[in-house]
Amino acid sequence: MDITLRHSPAPEVRAALRDLAPVMVGLAPFALLIGVTGVRSGVGGGTGVLSSALLLGGSAQLTGLTMLAGGASPLALVAAVTLVNARFLLYAAALEPSFRHQPRWFRWVGPQFVVDPTYAMAARRDDLADPRRFRRYWLAAGVGLATVWVSLTVLGVVLAPVLPESAALDVAAPAMFLAVLVPQLRARPARAGASAAAVTAVVASPLPDGLGLLCGIAAGVLAATLADRSTS
């Protein structure tokens, strides 16, 4: 085998890192915000970093850190984080066909990287039907995302004393989600689903523990399924 071929990363790994790079540009301020919140809320920068390593999910981390700072009970905190992360159950279900013919170790390790950006990245690709290709892509994306996410949280902890209060940090993550969402809106069911999800999530936002988000997702899936039926 040619030495350059032997030492060059698999195409799936390169594709994953290429897909991940712009996503991380969007997520960087969000990861910084986790570190900043850890320091400014008083729970400690180390706790913020630990939450990034263990949970790998920004909205649940912010929920958990805020509740820790507010002195919430452990049971309430675990319940709230579980509810906020309940969408991962749906993502995992949607991704399950890609995990079905994988080795046992991967079916236990791989799902740890199920999170909004990796799900969105994998869902957009139509060249990962081969189990080995999917495995390489998923591991590169997941490990890459986790590494950068934790590193940027550490950076947020370091920069917390000097970073100004600004809405710019808050808009980066939703802008990244929009960047993934907007190209999908050419299809009518997707438009119906996204509209219903957004309106419901806003109306239900006062509900506690991320329930508004879950209501929005459920309404969106229902609306898109109905629109799909009426189209076909």
Next chain:
Amino acid sequence: MIVLLAAAVATYALRTVLVTLVPAHRLPVTVRRGLGHLAPAALAALVATAVVGHRGVHVLLVPGPVLTALVALAAAALVAWRTRNPALPVLAAVAVAILTEAVT
């Protein structure tokens, strides 16, 4: 530390249960069909929740940080529609948010 560990175990269970323990292909057809529409619904709900937080509809009508976020995200949506580049909308939103804050 132990609380975070417990939350991590619960989150791992959410991520794993429909992959490893009860594979999703055993779910009813209607549910599986609905899962195909999950991405746009989840992304739109995440954007909406990120803008309003826990404050409900009325916060959209009050001038302030939410209005700044809406203007910034409108710019991001426009850039995403025109360019299909995943990084540019984020940069546009951050730039517009900084500009809006500077102006107001």
